[in-house]
Amino acid sequence: MDKLKMPIIIGLIVLIIASLTGYYYYTHNTKTSEIIIFAAGSLKIPLDEIASKYSEKYGVNIYIEASGSVEAIRKVTDLGREADIIAVADYRLIPTFLVPNYTSWYIGFATNQVVLVYTDKSKYHEILENNPSEWYKILMRNDVKWGFSDPNKDPCGYRSVGIIGLASIYYNDTSILENLLLNKTNIAVEKVNDTLNLIVPADLKVSENSNLIIRSKSVDLISLVEAGTIDYAFEYQSVAVQHHLKYIKLPDQINLGNPKYAYFYGKVIVKILVGTDKEKSIAMSPIIYGITVLDNAPHRSEALKFLKFLLGNTGREIFEEKGQPYLDEFIVYGKIPEELRSIAGSES
Known part of the structure; x- marks a missing residue:
């Protein structure tokens, strides 16, 4: 065989193997979706536990970045960073900073002191x-x-x-x-x-x-x-x-x-x-945690599925155990997505 052609043939073989390896990884790696959450620091532990259960069940990577709630919001409004879900320790921050330019709805769901x-x-x-x-x-x-x-x-x-x-x-x-x-x-x-x-x-x-x-x-x-x-x-x-x-x-x-x-x-x-x-x-007012999915969320569909999971029985049990009981009735503002209406109720 022509010695000049040998490197080309070897290169093609390597490329084919790499392509097949990539295809195998893509088709066999179940975690091909992700969700990005900017959350209050006091929500990190229960969210981590819920995310772990959701990821195990549905094969989704969930990235949770904790900070102060105002800081979490300003990552989006001031720094232009992308996120799917914003979860804050004071639900009133959502209408104050995010409605109507970043979201048109939110849910108040848990309490604390x-x-x-x-x-x-x-x-x-x-x-x-x-x-x-x-x-x-x-x-x-x-x-x-x-x-x-x-x-x-x-x-x-x-x-x-x-x-x-x-x-x-x-x-x-x-x-x-x-x-x-x-x-x-x-x-x-x-x-x-x-x-x-x-x-x-x-x-x-x-x-x-x-x-x-x-x-x-x-x-x-x-x-x-x-x-x-x-x-x-x-x-x-x-x-x-x-x-x-x-x-x-x-x-x-x-x-x-x-x-x-x-x-x-x-x-x-x-x-x-x-x-x-x-x-x-x-x-000052009674403490109520709030959550929303942003209008321009890069993984909006998956984020809504996760939020439904969070607001359901699994999320409720975890938050109760962590000292942040859910409200008897969620506070709902705006026209929430169809996927959440069965579990969150209608606008208050």
Whole structure:
């Protein structure tokens, strides 16, 4: 055989083998679809478990990127990144930032409450356990380090700020607001009639040598608490349960977990991203998680199937187990896709 033709023949053989190998992989690899989810950090653990069960059953790769809820949304609105599903820790963020340009519907589906987490290494935890109502006095102590997430990025952050404002009203003690927020950050306050407005600048700063620690999302504080770097942190009850952390419940009047006190919660409004065109005013209200599939979702059909699975019995059981019970009736806004109507109901 002509020696000049030999390399060509070998090359053709390699190409044929590679093509056949690729075809075999394509036809035998069941995971040819995918779903992209941008989610609140506090949803990561239950979503991971549901995604695992869905992937095992239907052979779909599910990519979950966790962050603060506001940050998750801004990945789409500001950075132009593609996603199929947006799942946030405050369902009101969807109409605030995504409707009507990115989606026309959403579903409020699960609840939670804010607690104060700690460990046996936390300073004064014995006092806290014996007298839970002393929580804010303990946080005021100079040798106690504590934290919450960034209000401009994460709902747990602006809820933590709101809870401190509500506590100052509930306990009738303005020093709570002054000592826990105003003296430690550049957050400002203004009172309008019976409403307390807490103003969070986009360039939120913590005072030098402060015992307050702020991180991008609430779950980022968990490792700091576990390591004893900080003593206490405001977290969702579900996060405390999932990470096996000790916690105390705050009074129902301020923990944002009891719909009975919705009117009282509304006495505090947190303004975030102040000084930018993204500025928003968020009235405190009972915690409800929200979810939607974006109009331009690259894998829209598969995403809707996954959402139906999530809202069904399997998802409900997993969320219950993780400390985030589903609502008795979902909150439905807009004309939701036909695939979800049997399980989600109609518009509220």
